[in-house]
Amino acid sequence: MSTLEALWTELADVKDELALRDWFPGTSGNLSIKVSDDPLNFLVTASGKDKRRRTNEDFLLVDAEGIAVDPTHLRASAETGLHAKVYQLTDAGCCLHVHTVDNNVISELYGDEGQITFRGQELIKAFNIWEEDGAITVPIIENYADLKTLAECFGTVIGPDTRAVLIRNHGITVWGRSGFEAKKHLEALEFLFSYHIKLKSLQKLHDGQPSLI
Numbered sequence: 001m002s003t004l005e006a007l008w009t010e011l012a013d014v015k016d017e018l019a020l021r022d023w024f025p026g027t028s029g030n031l032s033i034k035v036s037d038d039p040l041n042f043l044v045t046a047s048g049k050d051k052r053r054r055t056n057e058d059f060l061l062v063d064a065e066g067i068a069v070d071p072t073h074l075r076a077s078a079e080t081g082l083h084a085k086v087y088q089l090t091d092a093g094c095c096l097h098v099h100t101v102d103n104n105v106i107s108e109l110y111g112d113e114g115q116i117t118f119r120g121q122e123l124i125k126a127f128n129i130w131e132e133d134g135a136i137t138v139p140i141i142e143n144y145a146d147l148k149t150l151a152e153c154f155g156t157v158i159g160p161d162t163r164a165v166l167i168r169n170h171g172i173t174v175w176g177r178s179g180f181e182a183k184k185h186l187e188a189l190e191f192l193f194s195y196h197i198k199l200k201s202l203q204k205l206h207d208g209q210p211s212l213i
């Protein structure tokens with residue numbers, strides 16, 4: 001198996017696992033895996049597909065501009081520019097973008113603050129953070145309709161410790177050095193989002209108020 005085939009299979013396997021979680025509603029979501037650094041080439045999902053299906057047209061190889069490396073009738077994900085930013089600004093080898101109810105709710109609740117920070121949670125160790133009072137912060141950006149503006153804004157909030165960015169009422173983009181690590185980060189964040197929403201709702205109920213956050 002060639003390196004490209006192995007990376008294709010790695011990404012397809014991650015896609016299948018996220019599909020099992022029902023994290024691609026309405027053809028949303030896109031995934032990529034880096035193939036080379038110089039020049040930057042990566043496999044990215046073709047746009048508009050039902051990501052729950054596994055076909056031999058699921059991915060295409062693109063360059064740093066999101067242009068297909070080989071002639072193809074496939075169109076790269078509309079959000080390929082965000083994946084390119086991740087590879088240009090971090091040491092990521094794989095990048096995942098999903099829309100879930102929980103990540104959308106958190107992005108709206110904390111959108112005005114521009115970020116959400118989690119601490120005091122065991123799952124923070126999924127980010128290789130082992131300190132007693134370790135914390136993980138996820139920046140939140142507005143969902144600009146213009147994808148170039150979105151990608152530029154996205155790039156400005158990525159710092160050395162950033163592992164993910166929430167896009168308000170849209171979804172999350174998460175990365176890791178491999179498919180395994182990117183998936184681990186995504187699963188950990190979705191756990192933290194779900195926990196936070198449930199806890200806040202129950203605390204309001206406990207305070208005798210309606211279950212609105």
Ligand SMILES: CSCCC(=O)C(=O)COP(=O)(O)O
Pocket residue numbers: 026027028029030045046047048049076077078079097
């Ligand atoms: C139907 S969801 C709208 C587009 C989007 O946000 C997304 O994640 C999927 O876009 P793609 O071009 O990658 O299919």
Ligand SMILES: [Zn+2]
Pocket residue numbers: 028029030079097099170171
């Ligand atoms: Zn999206």
